[in-house]
Amino acid sequence: MSNNNYTAPFFEVRGLAKRFPVRKGVLRRVTAEVRAVDGIDFGIHSGRTLGLVGESGCGKTTTARMILHLDRPSGGQILLEGEDTVSVEGSALAALRRKIQMIFQDPYSSLDPHKNVGQIVGEPFMVHRICGRRELPDRIAATLGLVNLSADFMRRFPHELSGGQRQRVGIARSLALSPMLIICDEPVSALDLSIRSQIINLLLELQERLGLTYLFIAHDLSLVEHMSDEVAVMYLGKIVERAPAGDFFDRPLHPYTEALLSAVPESDPLRKRDRIILQGDLPSPINPPSGCRFRTRCPLAAALCAEKEPVLLESSPGHFVACHFRGR
């Protein structure tokens, strides 16, 4: 898959930002704003996976919502095949929605309990007027086939299915419209341990067969390592490090990435390592620290970090880091 000549990524965000107003008092005056996502850039090549990691409140979900056109960005661009999609409307937006789909975390709450599997998976075809009623059962059966469920499942209801089967139905629904980019938001964290690897294998198989591009959001770093070609770490609305997966896990540069990797409990007691335990909690995004946002928890922090915000710089080919002390 390696390309010698540079090609523009299939999907790209540039300077993407989202600010939410904070209102106070009876007049609901805007007193402050939360910079949930504060100018981030990344790209994903066709058929590849970008792993997006960070703790709750770092802006991962807001980023996903903007890409799905569920939240309007406050600034920046979202480019699909080189075209900015931020301002598309009407039928062009409907067409765009077919191309970008999402797999949700919890298959217990993301499926309508009153609809059977046929209706759940068939709904996108009806909404987007892809096919008529006569063709529909075949389309649904073919889509269920992609996730290794037989057509018999069409008449079943979500409560009759196991967690793994439900997640397969959720995946089938997102595949119904032949999307190009799929946002996987914690796709296995609500599932039983013994069936997670079945779903992971399915996602990998679908990517190979259908050439899908994934934005893979997860907190399980060993899973991100397994699934991703490239990884980006977010902290308080900023990307602090971005690198090809191998480089990222072998040579993390940002102190936050190091802490994050060392915090993962090692499921092999023979491989005990030195642990960096970060002090304190995530600061409030309403009033983030000046300069580098990580400085309040950073073991390397110095005076410079409070004065000047570090920019994301390329330290080795493809490996970007935003830190005054690392990566040169």
Added chain:
Amino acid sequence: MGGATNDSLLDIKGLRTHFFTDSGVVRAVDGVDLRVGQREILGIVGESGCGKTMLARSILRIVPKPGAIVSGRIELEGSDLLTLSKKEMRKIRGDAVSMVFQEPMVSLNPVYRVGNQIEEVLTAHGKAGRSAERKDRVVELLRMVGIPSPETRVGCYPYELSGGMRQRVVIAMALACGSPRLLIADEPTTALDVTIQAQILDLFRKLQAQLGMSVIMITHDLGVISETANRVVVMYAGSVVEEAPVRTLFENPLHPYTRGLMRSLPRKGRDERKGRLYTIAGTVPDLLGLKPGCKFLGRCPYADAGICGGEEPPLQECGERHLVRCARLDEIGSGESAVEDGPA
């Protein structure tokens, strides 16, 4: 870690906790024998529905209806908790045996200040007489669980605290009555981010050593187990299927379920990036329609219907303090390589 000894603190024998639902009897805990040593951290690992939470709730006798403890003994330093009166049991809860639940926001009352909630525990157990003494004790407890500037935090409402801080408050409540002999932690870090999880696990280790208590750490995360526990019990569908010291379990897992779980986690250096992971076939069985025989039968790559379909095999000793519930142990052999060679 903390000087675990071989003296028992808790001894559970033949515990059965069943749920009498309209559609039939669910055997959530189905004949469990378990021992917790003095100053030991015992990990209980298993998937949702394996009975680990109901086992913990049985110890405190807080099994929700329509569940009930059907048979067995739960001996805390020799006295059977199941024979105590309700009043005597209330003295045990929160005093000799305490519990920390998964979701701190659910364990805390949202409309009371956290200081008052901890104080309530002291009042309920008749500890620390005067109001000023109680207030001092609350501040001391918050300091012990690592809450910065505890004097001001006592006045906070739960929503004003982060998830990690809330879990620290819940731990402080569990420790409020002096020092419990046994602390049961049910998925205490599952709702937390990894960097906060690392802080809380660190706190558990410190408190265990400082207070000399025993801990039962219930989790589905093998990583949490490997980092905290001295000894591990693996549960599947209401039964203990394997029990071993933590290193033994990770170096030489023997039950096909334990092996499958360890094999299915992506691991650096073993699994190629984006390569297929090992999968355990099928799904977790429905406890309502459980057939006789080994509960892992339908999913086990080594199963032989003739041998495994009869009665549930007993827990057999097969190494130092290593117990496994598998009828085909001799054929399977040992070592992780067996899984790799075995049918996928």
